[in-house]
Each structure stands twice: as structure tokens, then as C-alpha cells.
Amino acid sequence: MANIKELRGRIKSVTNIAKITKAMEMVASMKLRRVQTRALASRPYTEEIQGLIGHLAASGDAVDQHDLFRPKLLAEGAKPKTAVLLLTSDRGLCGAYNANVLQQVTSLRAELGDENLTFYVIGRKGYTWLGRRGLNVEHFYAEPALEHLDFDTARLAAKDLVDAFQSGGYDQVRLVFTAFRTVARFEPMNEPFLPISPELSVRAARVEKTTKENLGDYEGSQSAGKSNDYVLEPNAKTVFERIVPKYLETVIYDAMISSLASEMASRRMAMKGATDAASRMGKDLKKTFNRVRQDSITKELLDIVGGANAVS
Numbered sequence: 422m423a424n425i426k427e428l429r430g431r432i433k434s435v436t437n438i439a440k441i442t443k444a445m446e447m448v449a450s451m452k453l454r455r456v457q458t459r460a461l462a463s464r465p466y467t468e469e470i471q472g473l474i475g476h477l478a479a480s481g482d483a484v485d486q487h488d489l490f491r492p493k494l495l496a497e498g499a500k501p502k503t504a505v506l507l508l509t510s511d512r513g514l515c516g517a518y519n520a521n522v523l524q525q526v527t528s529l530r531a532e533l534g535d536e537n538l539t540f541y542v543i544g545r546k547g548y549t550w551l552g553r554r555g556l557n558v559e560h561f562y563a564e565p566a567l568e569h570l571d572f573d574t575a576r577l578a579a580k581d582l583v584d585a586f587q588s589g590g591y592d593q594v595r596l597v598f599t600a601f602r603t604v605a606r607f608e609p610m611n612e613p614f615l616p617i618s619p620e621l622s623v624r625a626a627r628v629e630k631t632t633k634e635n636l637g638d639y640e641g642s643q644s645a646g647k648s649n650d651y652v653l654e655p656n657a658k659t660v661f662e663r664i665v666p667k668y669l670e671t672v673i674y675d676a677m678i679s680s681l682a683s684e685m686a687s688r689r690m691a692m693k694g695a696t697d698a699a700s701r702m703g704k705d706l707k708k709t710f711n712r713v714r715q716d717s718i719t720k721e722l723l724d725i726v727g728g729a730n731a732v733s
Contacts, residue, residue, distance in 0.1 A: 425717065428710040432703060439699035445514070446692035452568075453604065453685035460601050460675075460682040467675040474617070474668050477660065487661050489583070489669075492616050493592040501592035504539050504559070504585050505529065506578060506614065506673065508598040508680040509547030511566050515684050516691035518599065518607075519546045522680075525597045525611040526551075539591070541581060543567055543574070543677065559585075567681055575674035583669060586615045598676040599683035605690070607683035614672065617665070 495501060507526060509519050526547075529538060535556055542548045543562045551558050560581060562574060582594050594615035600608045654660075 425710065425713055428706060428713060432706045432710060435699050435703045435706060439696050439703065442692045442695040442699060446689055446696060449685050449689035449692060453682065453689055456678065456682045456685055457601070457604070460678045463671075463675055463678060467671050470664075470668050470671050474664065477664065487665065488587060489615060489665060490617050495592060500533050500537050502537050502539075502590065503529070503533055504541060504582060504591040504594045506541045506582060506594070506596050506598075506676075507543070507547045507551070508567070508596075508676060509542075509544030509550075510684045511545045511568065513546065514691060515688040516694075518684055518687035519550075522597060522599050522609040523547065523550055525609050529595070529597070529611065530556075541578065543578070544680075567677065567684075570674075570677050570681060572670065572674055575677060576670045579666065579669040579673050582615065582673075583666070596673070596676050598680045600676075601679040601682040601686070604686045607686060610676075614669070617668075 493501070505526070507522075509522055513519070538556065540547075540551055540556060540558045541560045541562070542551065542558055544567055545563075548558060548561045562578060565571065565574065585591055586594050593613065596610070596612045596614045598610055598612075600610045602608060
């Protein structure tokens with residue numbers, strides 16, 4: 422059993438660790454509230470622009486005229502050359518956040534093979550992980566850090582990915598990130614980015630149907646006879662050239678801020694778990710310390726009594 426001096430040192434160390442993790446939990450909580458507000462504020466805009474693209478895509482002609490909607494033709498049995506925008510954290514101490522999102526990369530490697538994957542990376546943890554495995558990293562967005570992200574970073578990443586796709590170097594582009602649902606629930610995602618999926622029109626129709634149901638009988642009856650045909654001025658091609666880049670930038674920005682919110686939520690949970698574990702360990706050490714001290718006092722008393730009896 423450890424002696425009293427050693428137990429005192431261990432209790433002090435555990436107490437200091439608990440103070441540090443508690444402070445980190447509080448910092449993560451404050452950052453989470455700030456980022457969560459931005460994430461929730463940007464989500465309606467993202468959903469609206471997705472719905473707009475879906476409605477325009479339903480026109481048919483615009484999709485046929487835009488190469489970002491046309492899937493690449495592959496030889497039979499060939500695997501698509503894929504560019505992946507990977508979003509991880511810059512720092513650790515956030516639980517299984519990075520491990521979960523990197524598991525999506527592992528699944529892509531098993532499905533497509535390393536030779537068919539090229540990565541565009543935001544986050545030092547993902548860049549380090551890919552480098553250790555010798556995977557091809559085309560671009561690492563080191564500045565600004567994800568914690569200080571802005572729309573310019575999303576615009577730059579979207580331009581790089583669109584240029585790479587349009588140059589013919591890749592058959593598809595995918596986003597691997599973490600979707601923020603609630604402060605206790607966030608899911609690693611592996612979603613198609615380019616070519617733009619025709620499912621957007623289906624999603625837009627589903628959103629419109631839900632909206633009509635929520636409007637009530639009167640407004641639903643008033644809108645029931647309205648047509649979904651749109652007159653695009655000056656033409657569909659011009660509208661798409663203006664809207665599609667903004668849509669792609671918005672999707673990437675939403676993925677970035679969603680990943681950041683998930684990172685902060687995961688770090689807060691991890692630090693809370695570490696604080697609770699340190700507190701439990703400190704209590705157990707104090708019990709052990711009290712027991713050892715009591716045994717030491719009892720032993721000293723017995724020695725004193727024994728010595729007194731021997732003298733008498």
C-alpha cells in the first residue's frame with residue numbers, strides 16, 4: 422500500500438487535473454454557445470438555398486446546360502476518382518470526435534482504394550492522420566484556423582473543388598464532416614458534393630409539402646392550385662451561373678460551422694467526463710489516505726502502549 426507522502430502527492434495531482442479540466446469545460450461551453458448560435462442561424466439560409474436549387478433543377482433545361490449537375494461517365498467496373506474535403510479539429514482533447522469522422526475516411530478507402538482518393542483538408546488532426554498513412558493531400562487550409570473560420574475560407578475551398586471537378590481530374594467530390602444536431606448529438610457524415618445531386622429537387626418538394634401542411638387548411642387550399650413552373654430571366658443558364666456558386670459556398674460553410682460546433686460540444690462532454698473521473702478518483706484517494714493514516718496512528722499508539730508496558 423502507498424505511504425502517506427505518496428498519497429498526498431497523488432491527491433494534489435488529481436485535484437489540479439480536475440481544476441484544469443473544469444476550466445477547459447467552461448471555456449468549451451462558452452465557445453459552444455457562440456458557435457451554436459451561428460450554426461443554428463445559418464441553417465435556415467442553407468435549407469432555403471438548397472430548396473431554390475432544387476426548384477431550379479426541376480426545370481430540366483438548366484440542369485442539362487450546367488456541367489456541375491452532370492455525372493461523369495465511367496467505364497464498367499471502374500472506381501470514380503474522388504476528391505474529398507475533410508474537416509477535423511486543429512486540437513485534441515475532444516473525445517472521439519476526430520476518430521468518428523476519420524472512420525468515414527477509412528470506409529472510403531475500403532470502398533474506392535487509396536489511389537482513387539485525393540484530399541483537401543481543414544484541420545490539423547486530419548492532415549496529420551492522412552500524412553502518417555501516406556495518402557494524397559492536394560491542399561491543406563492551414564489559415565485561418567477552423568475556430569476562426571469565415572465565409573472566405575468556404576469560398577476558397579468551393580472554388581478549388583469546382584475547378585478540380587471541372588478540369589476533369591475527378592469524377593466526384595465528397596464532403597466528410599460532422600453534422601451538429603444537438604449539444605449531445607452530432608453525426609459524422611460522408612455526403613456527395615459534386616456533381617450536384619438531382620435529389621435536391623426531391624428534397625425541395627418534400628420541404629414544400631411540409632410547409633404547406635404547417636400553413637393550415639386555408640393557405641394550403643390557396644396554394645394548391647399554384648403551378649411550380651418558373652420563368653427564369655434572363656435565362657436558366659445565367660441564373661444558375663449566379664446561384665450555383667453561392668449554393669456550393671454555403672454548403673461548405675454550413676459543414677465548417679457544423680463541424681466546429683460538434684467539436685466544441687464533444688470537447689465539453691470529454692472535459693466534463695474527465696472532471697467527474699478526477700473527482701471520483703480524488704474521493705477514492707482521500708479514503709485510502711484516511712485509512713492509511715488511521716492505520717499509522719493505530720500502529721504508533723500500539724508501539725507507545727507496548728513500550729510503556731515494557732518499561733513498567
